[in-house]
Amino acid sequence: MSIVTVLENSLSQDKSQRETALNFLQDAANQNLVQFLRQLSEILRDVNNTTFVRMQAGLQLKNQLYSKNSSVRMQLGQRWLTIPEADRSYIKENCLLTLGTEVQSSAAQAVAYIAVIELPAGQWANLMQVLVANVVDQASTPLKKQATLQAIGYICQDIDPNFLSAQSNEILTAIVNGMKKEEQNSNVRLAATQALLNSLEFTKQNFDIDAERHYIMQVVCEATQCAETGIKVAALQCLVKIMNLYYQYMETYMNQxxxxxxxxxxxxxxxxxxxxxxxxxxxxxxxxxxxxxxxxxxxxxxxxxxxxxxxxxxxxxxxxxxxxxxxxxxxxxxxxxxxxxxxxxxxxxxxxxxxxxxxxxxxxxxxxxxxxxxxxxxxxxxxxxxxxxxxxxxxDPDNLRSLVENALPVIIELLRDPSNVVRDTSAWTIGRVLDTLPGLVVQEKFLNPLLHGLVEGLGAEPQVAANVCWAFSSLASAAYDQAVSQAGTSDSRSAQVETYCLSGFFEPIVGKLLETTDRQEAGQHNLRNAAYHALMEMLKHSPRDCYATLQKTTLIVMQRLKSIQDVADKLQTSHDRAQLNELQSMLCATLQSVLHKIDRNDAPNIADAVMELLLRMLTQQQVQQHQPADDEAEQQSGVQEDALLAMAALVDCLGEDFIKYMEVFKPVLLSCLRSVTETQICMNAVGLLGDLCRALGERIAPYTDEIFVILVELLSSQAVDQSVKPSVISAFSDFSLALGPGFFKFLEIVINTLQQASQAQVDVSNPDQVDYLNELREACLEAYTGIVQGLKGNGPTPHTQELRSIQPAVQPMLHFIAMVARDPVSTDEVLGCACGLLGDLVTAYGADLLPAVSDDVFSAMLQKCRRSKVSKAKTLAVWTTKEIRKLKNLQTA
Incomplete structure (x- = not known):
């Protein structure tokens, strides 16, 4: 059977014939990729083949060059570059010669996918000259110009702009030639305008030159006046992007x-x-x-x-x-x-x-x-x-106050408007008012009618009810913040108030929100999620006099979780499991909220039941991960991530009493830590380690050996996402603070690891990489700080022997602090941590360190952080400065 016949069969309506053809094509690629790609390029080029066969050949060619998955895409690119140059040249030539011979150009995409691989590798150097020639050549057909411009657009869309900036003149020559109002073919003009949209990011050097910028702007503005809607829209999209990229040059054009x-x-x-x-x-x-x-x-x-x-x-x-x-x-x-x-x-x-x-x-x-x-x-x-x-x-909110006071009664009244659209918008607007002027809304004259309107709104259409839930979320925090303010407490996160303005309504509101989560239409317009989120906010911001309702709600949430888990084992399809997992995840997040509010004395009464639920949830999900999905609808549910967060809340709630569960929890924890392909699960498990260290202190020691081995493996593994590594390094700080001198057995490995991590280099032109570098450095500084504090101890007399053990690392620590202080990309958060470590070293080693810390680079860093708007950086810099002065004063005395 010829490849042409197979390609025809791959479009068959007969499922069996279609699957057989697709399997044949995959086998052909696996057995002899080069020959397969050569044949596909020949079929693509041959105008005697049908349109559908040529399109399918182009699609199969694309599948061997490109994937949406970045790691797979990189592998495909590397594989292509290993193909002998003669074969690659043959395939590329066929693709180029195909341009202009198809109505819908598969060749344009094929050329682009190859270019995106080869141009960054310094190959196919003459490609742009060939493509430009296709467009400017008077003999080129409109179809050839259109396909070529599409190829240029696809290349510009998918390639790193740095690899094309040197060729921006050639690219713009082709694009502007196709965009000009003199171009008679609208398809050519549209393709050129869309190509310009994709190329604007690497034409900065052209926009920097007045004459070139004027010409580009003239052509774009002319295209916005085209009678063809597609061209007009694409030209306007170009103006939007130009304003985003080149705002500083737009004054002349804005006026004209x-x-x-x-x-x-x-x-x-x-x-x-x-x-x-x-x-x-x-x-x-x-x-x-x-x-x-x-x-x-x-x-x-x-x-x-x-x-x-x-x-x-x-x-x-x-x-x-x-x-x-x-x-x-x-x-x-x-x-x-x-x-x-x-x-x-x-x-x-x-x-x-x-x-x-x-x-x-x-x-x-x-x-x-x-x-x-x-x-x-x-x-x-x-x-x-x-x-x-x-x-x-x-x-200014103060200038809005009287305006809102006058409008609010009308908007509350519109919650009962005959139009569901008006009711929906009114609920949304009340949420906006609560975010802007929360103290105004919770006044008695507004609160009663508002609550009646909102509670009634929970029974409205799902879209309206979802916005009502959002309003309740904002109302809960506004009412609690007002009570905290009235109590004279500055920190609303740690404050616990006795009562607030919603206390008399709290139980019926919570009850109505629970009903809303169970509405038959709760799956529409994200209503169930919104209702659970509102419920979480109500529970999170509940005062002492609503504690009984919070306890009842905790039992309801636990019962719902148990019911779901009983059903989960019996589900057959991945679609059903995905739906149930979403509900389980929301309930787990709600449980997390209530655990943060449960009294320490009451926690043991529910701890066994909560622990059973969370362990069952985590083990069920681990089983699901190893089951093949039977459709594409099943996504990662996030249940394990939420279960780990709820477990952290239980640890916080129980404190040292959590030790009774460590034996049964340890295997699950280790499994989550090893989930290197599930980044968020791994991150949450590492974060939970910190909670365990703070809760259990030295009692975590029997479990640290196995955990430590996994942490070191995570840092060295190539399969682990780099975002996990700062969290792992921070965990060393938690271990050191918990174990104190007991951390000594891990010290050498950790110090070596930190010294390597602190020397990491990244591409500073990439904002994401700069953010990662700062996260990594902050984690290293926190780990060093934890080690120094843990080995020094909390008493008035430092543990001299333990501190002497890390003395060889003190100078590298100071070098690291100096490097961070000198680096212009260091954030105030990172500099604050550096100040904190410097202060800890000074208090640990005393006057011996004074000559080293008197360096101007440290003085400049402390001065900068003392003026910082980041309160933590400012506080640490002030403290460190005082400690250094104290030592200097003792010396002079």
Whole structure:
């Protein structure tokens, strides 16, 4: 059977024939990949083959070059580069010669996938010249130009911009040639405009040159005036991205063209066009919000900002608001909440405008709200309430207070509006009010009618009820914060209040939320999740006089978890398991909330039952992980992650009493620590180690040998995600503090590990890598600090022998602190940890360390952190400075 026939059969309606063909193709790839790829490229090139066969050949070629999974994609790329150059050249030539011979170009994708592999490897150096020639050659057919421009667009979309910046001139030559208004073929012009959209990130050097930038902007602006909707939309998308990337160059164009172009686009009856007009101004707002933050930070440092805001959004406010509010009136009752259209875009844009313009937005929007909030037309009522909710973040809350006081009774009344859309928006807006002015809403004159409206809203349509749940979440924290404030306690996280304004309503609210989680339609509009989240917030923010309700709710949650676990063992399909796992995960998170509020004296009464539930949950999930999924719907449920978090809450609740469960829990804990392919499970298990160390202290010693071996394996394993490694290093600190001198047996390995980790280098041009470096360094500093503190002991007299054992590591520690202090990428959080370690070394080793810590680099670091806005950094720097001065004073005395 020929490959052509197999490709035809791979599209068959007969499932058996289709599967046989696909298996044959995979076998062919496995047995002789080079020959298989050569044949596919020949079939793709041969115009005598049917369209479908050629498309399938291109798809099979793509599957051997590309995968959505990044690690698989890397392996495929490496495999391609091992193919002999002559064979690769033959395949590439066939793909290039195919361009322009298909209606829907599979070759364009094939060329792009090969290019994304070869260009970073310094190969296929003449590709761009060939593609540019295809576009500018007068003899090229429109189909050839279109396919070539698509190939350029695909390459630009998937490749790291750094590998194409040197060829930006050639790429822009081809793209602009295809975009020009003189180009008669609209398909060519569309492909060129889409290619420009994908190439903008590596054309900075072209935008830096006035003449080149002017020409690019002229071509893009002309394309926005094209009668073809597709070209107009793509050109507007280019303007959105240009504003995002090159804001600093836009002043001339904003005045001459961009305002008028986007203003008209926003008013368009064509949704796709209007959407891009709105997106443009949302992007302007986002850029100017970021610039305002940058300007403030620069001012604090006494430096001029790199780029100054031109305040386009504030200047355009009188023109933009009427269009946005009018757009809000075009919603439909049955709009899908997941569909992104002009109405939703207008909502976001109005919210961003409020953050950008501050108090100025109020005067621009308020007339519309006043005119339409009681309109007979539900669309205008809804738009008025939505507009009001949108402007609550940005203006000074004190300036909003009287406005909200006047509007709130009307919005509460609209919770009972005949239109479910208006009810939904009203519930959302009340949540916004609670986030902005929480103290106002919990006043008695508003609270009673609000609670009646919200409780009634829990029985409304799922979409409305979900927003009501969000309002309850905000109300719970607002009421608790008010009670904490009235009690004069500064830290609401650790405060425990006797009563608050919701106490009289607490039990019926919790009961209604529990009912809502069990509603038949709770799966719609994320209602069940929202109800459980509201329940968690109510329990988390419950005062002492609601403790009885909290206890009852704990038993209800535990009973529900048990019922689910009894059912879980009997489920057959992965889809059913996934649904049940989601519910189990929410219940587990709720259990975590109540465990944090249970009295230490009451904890033993439920601990055995909770432990049984959590162990069963963890073991069930470990069994599920080894079962093959029977459909693609089954996703990682997150149950194990939530169970580990709940276990941490139980550890915190029981303290030292958790020791009775360690023997039975240890195998499960070790299994979770070894889950290297499940990053979050591994992370949560490592985090739980810290909780165990703090709760059990020295009593954890019998279990540390096995755990320590796994931690070291995690640090050396290539299969472990790098995000896990800072957490593992931090765990060494917890072990040292718990074990004290008992940590000595691990000391040599840990010190060597920390010295290696502290020398890590990353690509500082990559923000993600810089974040990782700071996390890693912070973890190393915390580990060193834990070791010094653990070996020094808590008494007034340091453990001299133990401290002498790590004295050889003191100088490397000081070098590490100095390196962190000198590195401009170090955050204040990292510098604060460095100050803390420096202080611990000074208190441990005394005057012997004074000559070393008198270095200017340490003085500059301490001075910087004393002025930091990060309170921990400031506190540690002040403490360390005092300790150094104390030692100096003793010396001089």
């Amino acid at each position: 063209a961009l305002f008028a172009i986007t203003y008209e686009a926003m008013k368009s009856e064509v949704e796709e066009v209007a959407l891009q007009g709105i997106e443009f101004w949302s992007t302007v707002c986002e850029e100017e919000i970021d610039l305002a933050i940058d300007e403030q930070e620069s001012e604090e440092k006494g430096l001029p900002p790199t780029v100054s805001s031109k305040h386009y959004a504030r200047g355009a406010l009188p023109y933009l608001v009427p269009i946005l509010t009018a757009t809000l009136t075009r919603q439909e009752e049955q709009d899908d909440e997941d569909d992104w259209g002009p109405c939703k875009a207008a909502t976001v844009c109005l919210m961003l405008l409020a953050q950008c313009a501050g108090d100025a937005i109020v005067g621009a929007v308020l007339p519309f709200v006043n005119d339409h909030i009681r309109s007979e037309n539900w669309r205008f009522r809804d738009a008025a309430v939505m507009s009001f909710g949108c402007i609550l973040e940005g203006p």
